[in-house]
Each structure stands twice: as C-alpha cells, then as structure tokens.
Amino acid sequence: METSITCYTRGTFLSNVSSQRSTVLPSLPSISRSFNLRSLKSSSLFGESLRTVSKSSLKVSKTKSSSSLITRCEIGDSLEEFLTKATPDKGLIRLMVCMGEALRTIAFKVRTASCGGTACVNSFGDEQLAVDLLANNLLFEALNYSHFCKYACSEEVPELQDMGGPVEGGFSVAFDPLDGSSIVDTNFTVGTIFGVWPGDKLTGVTGRDQVAAAMGIYGPRTTYILALKDIPGTHEFLLLDEGKWQHVKDTTQIGEGKIFSPGNLRATSDNPAYDKLINYYVGEKYTLRYTGGMVPDVNQIIVKEKGIFTNVSSPSAKAKLRLLFEVAPLGFLIEKAGGYSSDGTQSVLDKVINNLDERTQVAYGSKNEIIRFEETLYGTSRLKAGQPVGAAV
Numbered sequence: 001m002e003t004s005i006t007c008y009t010r011g012t013f014l015s016n017v018s019s020q021r022s023t024v025l026p027s028l029p030s031i032s033r034s035f036n037l038r039s040l041k042s043s044s045l046f047g048e049s050l051r052t053v054s055k056s057s058l059k060v061s062k063t064k065s066s067s068s069l070i071t072r073c074e075i076g077d078s079l080e081e082f083l084t085k086a087t088p089d090k091g092l093i094r095l096m097v098c099m100g101e102a103l104r105t106i107a108f109k110v111r112t113a114s115c116g117g118t119a120c121v122n123s124f125g126d127e128q129l130a131v132d133l134l135a136n137n138l139l140f141e142a143l144n145y146s147h148f149c150k151y152a153c154s155e156e157v158p159e160l161q162d163m164g165g166p167v168e169g170g171f172s173v174a175f176d177p178l179d180g181s182s183i184v185d186t187n188f189t190v191g192t193i194f195g196v197w198p199g200d201k202l203t204g205v206t207g208r209d210q211v212a213a214a215m216g217i218y219g220p221r222t223t224y225i226l227a228l229k230d231i232p233g234t235h236e237f238l239l240l241d242e243g244k245w246q247h248v249k250d251t252t253q254i255g256e257g258k259i260f261s262p263g264n265l266r267a268t269s270d271n272p273a274y275d276k277l278i279n280y281y282v283g284e285k286y287t288l289r290y291t292g293g294m295v296p297d298v299n300q301i302i303v304k305e306k307g308i309f310t311n312v313s314s315p316s317a318k319a320k321l322r323l324l325f326e327v328a329p330l331g332f333l334i335e336k337a338g339g340y341s342s343d344g345t346q347s348v349l350d351k352v353i354n355n356l357d358e359r360t361q362v363a364y365g366s367k368n369e370i371i372r373f374e375e376t377l378y379g380t381s382r383l384k385a386g387q388p389v390g391a392a393v
Contacts, residue, residue, distance in 0.1 A: 077226070079237055081243035086231050091148035091169055092211060095196065100224055100237075100245055102142035103192055103216035104133045106178070107239065110218045115185035131184055132156065135177035135192060148201045149173055155325050159358050160202065167200045171211065174202055174356075175348050176325040180293030189219030191295030195329035203356065207328030207349035215333065223248075225299060227336035232303055234337035249303070254339035254366045257306025258286040261297040264361075267314035274312040277376045281308075294321070298330050299365055302337050308365035310373060312344075319359040323351060327362050340370040344377050 072087045079100055083093045110131055113120040120128040124137060136156040140163075143149035149163040165171070175194035184190055189319040196212040197205055214226035222239035233252040237245040260281045268275035281288075289307070291297055301307045313319040321327050331341040331348040341348045342363045351360065363373040367383060374381035 034367070046171075052152035055312050067198055073231070073235070073250075074246070075247055075249070076246040077317060079247070082235065082247050086289060089211075091146075092171065092196070092228075094172055095143070095146040095148050095173070096214070096226065098142040098146040099139070099194065099214065102138045103224055103241055104222070104243065104245075106192060106216065107139055107140075107218045107222040109134055109183060110178075110190065113184060120181070120184040130181070132178040132181035139175055139192070139194070141178055143173055144207055151202060153202060153324075155322065160356075170199065172197045172200055172202050174324045174329075176322070179295045179326065180291075183261040187294055188291055189217060189296040190215035190293055191218060191293060191299070193326050193329050195324070195332065202324060203349075203353055206352055207323075207331050208347075210328065210332050211337075213329035215299065215330070217295055217299055219296065223299075223332060225302060227240060230270035230334070234333050236303070251302050251305055251337040253305060254301060254334070254337055254367055255306050256366050257304070258284065259289050259300070259304065259307035260286045261290040261300065261307065261309040262288075263290070263294070263297070263311035264310070264317055264320070267312050267317040269314070270316050271312060273377045274287070274310075274314065277310070277312075277373065280376070294330070298334065301339060301364060302333065305337075306366060308363065308373070310363045311361055312363075313361045319361045321359060321362055323348070323358045323360050324353050324356055328353065329362055330364065331362070334364045338366050339365060340383065342370050342374055344374060346382065 073082050080097060081346075083096055087093060109122045113122045115121075121128045121130055122134055123129075124134050125246045129137070133156060136154055139154065140152060140157075140161070143152045143163050146165070148165045148170050149169055149172070150165045150170040152158045152163050153160050153174055155176045160172075173196050175192065175196055177192055178184075178190055179193055180188065180190035193215045194213065195207070195210050197209055198211050211229045212226065214224060217223045217225065224237040224239070224245055225234060226237070227234040233250045235247060236251070238248045238251040240246055262278055262281070265278065268278055289297070289300055292308075294311075295308050301309060310368070311319075311321055327348050328351075334341050335347070335349060343351060343360050344363075348360065348362055363370060365373070371381040371384045374383070
C-alpha cells in the first residue's frame with residue numbers, strides 16, 4: 001500500500017549530515033577476517049562532514065515533549081529528511097545515514113566487479129578483494145565513523161568487534177555484507193542485510209528488540225529498504241543518479257497472492273511435509289519467482305505486497321540461514337510491512353538469539369500463507385485455531 005506515513009519528531013534536524021556522491025574511492029584499509037579496529041584510519045568515504053565530527057560532539061540529547069510537533073514522512077523526501085521526521089534519536093539517524101553511504105559505495109563496487117574463476121573482485125586500495133570482503137570492510141568502516149555503534153559483527157567476521165561507540169544511547173549491529181555473493185558473476189540481484197539493536201548486546205536478545213533493520217538491494221535499481229521500530233511500515237529509498245537516496249514507497253500491508261519462492265528444495269526429499277507444501281503451490285498454479293538470493297526474494301514480497309518465501313530444513317538438508325545476520329532483520333522488515341514470519345511454530349522475531357551462529361528455518365509472507373506453512377509442517381498454526389487450510393486439508 002503506497003501511502004504517506006504520519007511520523008512524530010522531537011527536537012531539531014541532525015546537523016552536518018551530508019549525502020555526497022561516492023564514485024571511485026581512494027585507498028582504504030583492508031579488514032581481514034581477524035578484524036582489527038585500529039586499522040581503520042581517516043577516509044573520504046563519507047565526505048568531509050562525517051569525517052571531521054568528533055565523538056565528543058555527538059551526544060544524545062533528551063528533548064522535552066513540549067517541543068513535539070507532527071510532521072509527515074512523504075514520498076519524495078531524502079533519506080535524511082525522512083529519518084529526521086521519523087525519529088528523535090540523532091544517533092540512530094546518523095548510523096542509518098552512514099550505512100546508506102556504505103550501501104551506495106557497495107553498489108558501485110558490485111557493478112564494476114570483475115568476475116572469473118571462483119570470485120568476483122574489485123580494487124580496495126592496492127589489494128584485489130572479493131566483493132563480499134570489500135562490502136564487509138566498507139560496512140565496518142561506516143559503523144566506526146557513525147560514532148554510535150558499540151559492537152558490530154558480520155557473517156565474514158562472526159565475533160563482536162568493539163567499534164568505540166557508547167553503550168547508553170548507542171547500538172550494536174549485525175550484518176550480512178553481501179547476501180548472494182555466489183551469484184554476482186551471473187549478474188543476479190544481490191544485497192546487504194543488517195539489524196540494529198540498542199545498547200551492547202547481540203545475544204540473549206530477540207529480533208523484536210531491534211530498533212531498526214534494513215537491506216540494500218543491488219539490481220537494475222539500487223534501493224535501501226528500511227524499517228524503524230517507532231513508526232509503521234517498511235520504506236523504500238531509490239538511489240538517484242546524483243547519488244541521493246529518495247523515498248519512493250511505503251509498504252504497510254502484505255496481502256494474499258499466488259507467488260512463491262521456495263528455498264532449500266533439496267529438503268523435500270526427506271521432509272514429506274515440505275514436499276506436500278511445494279506440491280500444493282504447484283497444483284494451485286502459484287507463480288514461481290525464485291532467484292536464489294534471499295534479499296531479492298524477500299524484497300519481492302514487500303514491493304509486490306504479496307507472496308510467500310520458504311526455506312525449510314530436513315534431516316539431510318540442515319537449516320543454514322543465520323538468525324542474527326539474516327533471518328531476524330528480514331523478519332523485522334516483513335512484519336513492519338504488515339506481513340508475518342515463522343520458523344514453523346512462532347514468529348522469528350520471538351526467537352532468542354543464543355549465539356552468533358544460530359541457524360533456523362523460516363517463512364515470510366501474508367497471514368494466510370504463514371497459516372498454511374505452519375499447519376502443513378506441524379498440523380496447527382498459532383495464527384488460526386480450528387480447521388486446517390491449504391495443503392494440510
């Protein structure tokens with residue numbers, strides 16, 4: 001549903017956050033798999049305004065409710081305008097803007113990657129790096145220069161890295177730097193996923209504790225899809241030729257529609273319930289829309305406002321999707337968009353993240369599709385009492 005979302009904002013605009021176009025970058029330091037924050041030096045990645053702001057000048061200010069005013073997050077807003085209207089948290093605004101700068105640069109690097117053999121590479125200073133490691137470096141640097149990230153970790157560096165930000169008023173971020181990196185060479189759409197949690201914890205929390213989540217999508221268009229805890233909807237920003245992010249769509253409802261994206265189909269060989277579900281989709285003449293990339297398949301549900309994505313495990317095909325880096329952030333985006341998520345028995349946002357590498361099966365989609373998914377796999381659905389539907393009948 002394309003609408004304007006009424007947002008509430010307190011205080012003043014975030015100062016000195018610019019959106020300057022990134023093209024070919026000068027030499028940047030390499031971040032190895034054994035990441036060392038001290039290797040991050042001053043960079044021109046984010047432009048002068050973001051490089052020169054000191055941590056001491058970036059303090060979270062508490063404003064009085066008497067200064068509250070109602071504004072509107074409108075189609076056509078820039079990223080900075082939207083965020084300033086959507087949240088009074090200047091630290092969160094700055095972090096999301098810095099991540100947007102990194103996504104823009106990653107999009108350029110993916111577009112200009114040379115692919116051959118086993119990896120797609122691009123230059124990163126004097127070193128030729130695979131694009132997933134290059135993306136990883138850029139995102140860590142973005143979080144470092146935001147000054148509001150306390151801890152960060154990624155699928156490439158699955159250990160907590162101290163980014164130097166505050167605990168109170170700061171955030172911890174988990175990200176998949178380039179989901180679908182194995183299909184860059186075939187020119188399929190790929191993307192970045194990240195979730196933002198308050199404070200200094202990324203374990204012992206749930207996906208529902210996120211204050212924001214987002215994905216960057218590098219396809220024919222480059223888009224930045226984000227959701228914030230305090231406002232409804234999931235919001236799409238388009239990267240324009242001049243290098244700015246422009247608000248182009250809000251999604252607040254996921255309706256019913258016969259589109260399916262079935263991941264991990266090898267599990268149907270020894271998971272009869274999943275095989276039954278897939279046969280239902282085929283028998284009911286659902287349209288197959290599966291790219292092999294989780295980001296474009298889930299984004300399709302948000303943009304088309306209908307459909308179902310599944311990735312189910314079996315005794316021989318174990319769950320491979322990581323709860324922290326992929327499943328929880330995408331679950332946040334889907335549920336803020338008006339959809340539902342499930343691991344078969346509960347929302348993925350209610351699963352406690354016990355360790356950084358925890359994995360799970362998952363489905364995202366409309367309410368009726370998630371009911372069908374849960375009832376087919378386990379006989380009942382938490383979303384509906386009574387008569388089973390669809391493939392379980």
